[in-house]
Amino acid sequence: MHAHSNDLRAEIGDLPAEEREALISALQAGWRAIRLEPEDAALCLFAEKLTHAPGAMRAEDVEALRAAGFDDVAIHDAIQVVSYFNYINRIADAVHVALEPEMPPDPRG
Numbered sequence: 001m002h003a004h005s006n007d008l009r010a011e012i013g014d015l016p017a018e019e020r021e022a023l024i025s026a027l028q029a030g031w032r033a034i035r036l037e038p039e040d041a042a043l044c045l046f047a048e049k050l051t052h053a054p055g056a057m058r059a060e061d062v063e064a065l066r067a068a069g070f071d072d073v074a075i076h077d078a079i080q081v082v083s084y085f086n087y088i089n090r091i092a093d094a095v096h097v098a099l100e101p102e103m104p105p106d107p108r109g
Contacts, residue, residue, distance in 0.1 A: 042068035047082045 005024050012020050026034040031044045046065055050057060065075050091097075 039068040039070070043070070043078060046078065050079065050082050051086055 005028070008024055008027070009020060012023065015023070023034065031041075031048075036044065042064055046061055049061060062075055065078070070078070
């Protein structure tokens with residue numbers, strides 16, 4: 001998340017600066033650190049499990065998204081986006097892609 005903070009700033013630029021920075025700091029601490037709408041929390045939980053334990057995904061995980069209001073197209077899109085970012089990040093890590101100059105290293109190491 002650290003490397004994408006400036007992207008998020010641009011997306012939420014209409015928020016007051018103090019509120020914007022508080023949200024970014026909270027998100028850097030983890031999505032569970034902020035109060036999300038139920039559908040956003042369900043999506044984050046799904047994405048987290050798909051990222052960390054893809055072999056553990058079950059029909060119940062998809063049903064949880066449906067219960068949160070996602071239709072099959074939105075669920076498919078979410079799976080595609082999460083999977084793509086996992087894939088491309090693994091490639092970048094494997095070949096040691098350098099950070100872009102405007103993206104300083106994560107200060108937490």
